[in-house]
Amino acid sequence: MAVGAVSKERSDVRGTDGGEWYRDGLRFSCTQCGNCCTGPPGAVWFTEKEGAQMAAAMGLGTRAFKAQYARKLRDGWSLKEHLTEAGYDCVFLDRESQPGKAICGLYDARPRQCRTWPFWPENLRRPEDWERARRTTPCPGMDQGSLVPIDEIRIQRDQTH
Numbered sequence: 001m002a003v004g005a006v007s008k009e010r011s012d013v014r015g016t017d018g019g020e021w022y023r024d025g026l027r028f029s030c031t032q033c034g035n036c037c038t039g040p041p042g043a044v045w046f047t048e049k050e051g052a053q054m055a056a057a058m059g060l061g062t063r064a065f066k067a068q069y070a071r072k073l074r075d076g077w078s079l080k081e082h083l084t085e086a087g088y089d090c091v092f093l094d095r096e097s098q099p100g101k102a103i104c105g106l107y108d109a110r111p112r113q114c115r116t117w118p119f120w121p122e123n124l125r126r127p128e129d130w131e132r133a134r135r136t137t138p139c140p141g142m143d144q145g146s147l148v149p150i151d152e153i154r155i156q157r158d159q160t161h
């Protein structure tokens with residue numbers, strides 16, 4: 001998420017002056033459009049612990065959960081995707097329950113990658129990276145709505161891979 005653009009690489013997230021360019025916070029309010037859960041083919045990474053949590057949320061054992069909803073890639077486990085008119089949707093993207101919305105069907109147990117969007121290191125490296133992520137996803141929630149303070153951004157940013 002944008003599933004096609006996931007990077008596990010940690011990046012330099014400081015500005016050139018040694019501080020974060022987003023020190024005054026960034027605006028973000030999710031509109032539940034689902035764009036970050038679809039797009040070109042990619043990966044929704046999860047750890048073994050997250051896999052166990054998702055499996056428990058589904059009432060499944062980890063092995064059955066992985067067999068049904070996940071795939072093993074070279075760098076780890078990812079949720080499966082399926083091709084829709086919008087792109088390669090995450091297997092848990094629910095376009096039916098709420099008209100006009102695309103929501104996570106496993107919201108409370110979603111992996112860290114999903115919980116921390118859009119405050120990923122690669123999106124925070126420079127203002128241009130934030131803008132690129134906003135535009136290419138596209139994520140209508142970025143630069144809109146609530147002001148997320150720097151302390152909260154750091155927590156989200158530093159949880160990522």
Ligand code: SF4
Nearest residue numbers: 030031034036139141
């Ligand atoms: S507004 Fe952004 S974060 Fe929310 S679902 Fe859409 S793309 Fe994802």
Ligand code: SF4
Nearest residue numbers: 037090092093104114
């Ligand atoms: S687990 Fe949920 S939030 Fe994460 S990509 Fe899938 S549908 Fe989106």
